[in-house]
Amino acid sequence: MHPSAGAPEDVLAYVQNGADLIVPLANGEPVSVLDAIETAAADARFTGVRVHQMHALHDRPYLHGGLRDHLLHVSYFLSPVTRPAFHSRGCELVPNHFSEVPRLLRETTKCSLVLAAAAPPDRHGYFSLGTNCDYAAPFIGQVPFFLEVNDRMPRTFGRNQVHVSQVAGWTHVDRPLVEVAPVEPSGVDQRIAEHVSARIPDGSTIQVGIGSIPNAVLAGLRTHRNLGVHTELFSDGLMDLIERGVVTGTRKRLAPGKAVTTFALGTQDLYDFLHDNPVVELLPVDHVNEPRVIAEEERFVSVNATTEVDLVGQCASETIGGRYWSSSGGQADFARGAMYSPQGKAFVVLPSTAAGGTVSRIRATLTPGSMVTTLKNTVDHVVTEHGVADMRGRSISQRSRDLIAIADPSFRDELTAQARSLGYL
Numbered sequence: 001m002h003p004s005a006g007a008p009e010d011v012l013a014y015v016q017n018g019a020d021l022i023v024p025l026a027n028g029e030p031v032s033v034l035d036a037i038e039t040a041a042a043d044a045r046f047t048g049v050r051v052h053q054m055h056a057l058h059d060r061p062y063l064h065g066g067l068r069d070h071l072l073h074v075s076y077f078l079s080p081v082t083r084p085a086f087h088s089r090g091c092e093l094v095p096n097h098f099s100e101v102p103r104l105l106r107e108t109t110k111c112s113l114v115l116a117a118a119a120p121p122d123r124h125g126y127f128s129l130g131t132n133c134d135y136a137a138p139f140i141g142q143v144p145f146f147l148e149v150n151d152r153m154p155r156t157f158g159r160n161q162v163h164v165s166q167v168a169g170w171t172h173v174d175r176p177l178v179e180v181a182p183v184e185p186s187g188v189d190q191r192i193a194e195h196v197s198a199r200i201p202d203g204s205t206i207q208v209g210i211g212s213i214p215n216a217v218l219a220g221l222r223t224h225r226n227l228g229v230h231t232e233l234f235s236d237g238l239m240d241l242i243e244r245g246v247v248t249g250t251r252k253r254l255a256p257g258k259a260v261t262t263f264a265l266g267t268q269d270l271y272d273f274l275h276d277n278p279v280v281e282l283l284p285v286d287h288v289n290e291p292r293v294i295a296e297e298e299r300f301v302s303v304n305a306t307t308e309v310d311l312v313g314q315c316a317s318e319t320i321g322g323r324y325w326s327s328s329g330g331q332a333d334f335a336r337g338a339m340y341s342p343q344g345k346a347f348v349v350l351p352s353t354a355a356g357g358t359v360s361r362i363r364a365t366l367t368p369g370s371m372v373t374t375l376k377n378t379v380d381h382v383v384t385e386h387g388v389a390d391m392r393g394r395s396i397s398q399r400s401r402d403l404i405a406i407a408d409p410s411f412r413d414e415l416t417a418q419a420r421s422l423g424y425l
Helices: 007-016 031-042 083-085 098-106 189-199 210-221 236-243 268-274 332-340 396-405 408-422
Strands: 020-022 048-054 072-077 113-118 125-129 144-148 161-163 167-173 206-207 229-235 260-263 280-282 300-307 308-310 345-349 381-384 385-388
Touching: 007 167, 031 048, 031 113, 031 144, 072 083, 072 113, 072 408, 083 381, 098 161, 113 189, 189 210, 189 229, 189 345, 189 381, 189 385, 206 210, 206 268, 210 236, 210 300, 210 345, 229 236, 260 268, 260 345, 332 345, 345 396
Parallel strands: 020 048, 020 113, 048 072, 113 144, 144 167, 206 229, 206 300, 229 260, 260 280, 300 345, 345 381
Antiparallel strands: 125 161, 381 385
16 A cells, blocks of 8 residues: 555654654755654654754754754755854754765664655656755665655656655645745856856866856856756756757767756746756766766866865865855865866856955965865866966966966955965965
8 A cells, every 4th residue: 555645744653762854955845744843843742853954945943953852953054044053053064075965874874764845746656856866865765755745846857756655655735946046147257257168168068056156157158069967956047058059968978968967946937947857867966976977077067166265276165254154065076076077177266355355265374264175186277257277286386376366456465475474485
């Protein structure tokens, strides 16, 4: 007998003291199911339960530590919702590379139950995890799933299909997905994007992160030809390139003709585009972000943003002013994969200044408390609005000169003096 739709509270039959619950990121969160679990925690129905999730979109009381003995949030990437909760010690943060999250969960948690949002089952009895595959899909067939079936969730394809026989239970909702509109690029963003897009050859396979500069890079690729997509995040900008015929995937070694991703987040137009669209293939993050897989593609190009870079090329991408802002995500995964790809390139992008031009983001040394996301030995190209600094195979003195040359002109003399005092020049 296969389960039929029930109430969200039915999940409580599968939540024991000390359970580790795995929840997909962003719109993969089953809102009504977590509502039921949070209510039960407030009633002290269980103790020591942990929720493991990246980038939560829905704010909840338990995130802020009020139910800590009963329900604790363990984050793997801070969002606007979990960032203040972490700063007030309401939740925990586990350092990680996104590619390694499934392994971390297997090795450090009980993997008690996966709670996920899904599209309605097809005539064969398969649910699709919709906008997600990420670190949840690797547990299909290994760990029980409890699903929130949402009529608004797009049915997508790839290795994110869950058969009804693999589901402990499910409930049904009709709720709009959270939309995240593309950030409008500034003039500085446009100049940075021009430097990057000019260095991406036709036929490349691309990974582009989220934010105003990556959006500008994608817009700058509209005249390119035969690009492929193998990316962590599928966004509106990539949808646009597919619809324009720029992305064809015909030059890819892996999954030719397919746009490969591990999760999608954007506007309703994007979700409508994804529904029943076989060109987009969602695969687990331990495949998509695995550097050894990425390296199999020729001309792989990675584009990701950072917050500051020091004069040897260390990139701090998860802290701002020495305070935690996000986490590593997949930046280092793709930087390493591109490094090993034949003719591959990796770009780390950032405006040259912050705080209205009063602070240089190119620094002699990183701000105290900053976390290095991309190592000096891995970084390839650093790009600001003032140009591109090549890092690969360059000495420390060459790196320092080239990074100072792309810093804001008002900071170059100071950076030069600091580089000399450090023995770099």
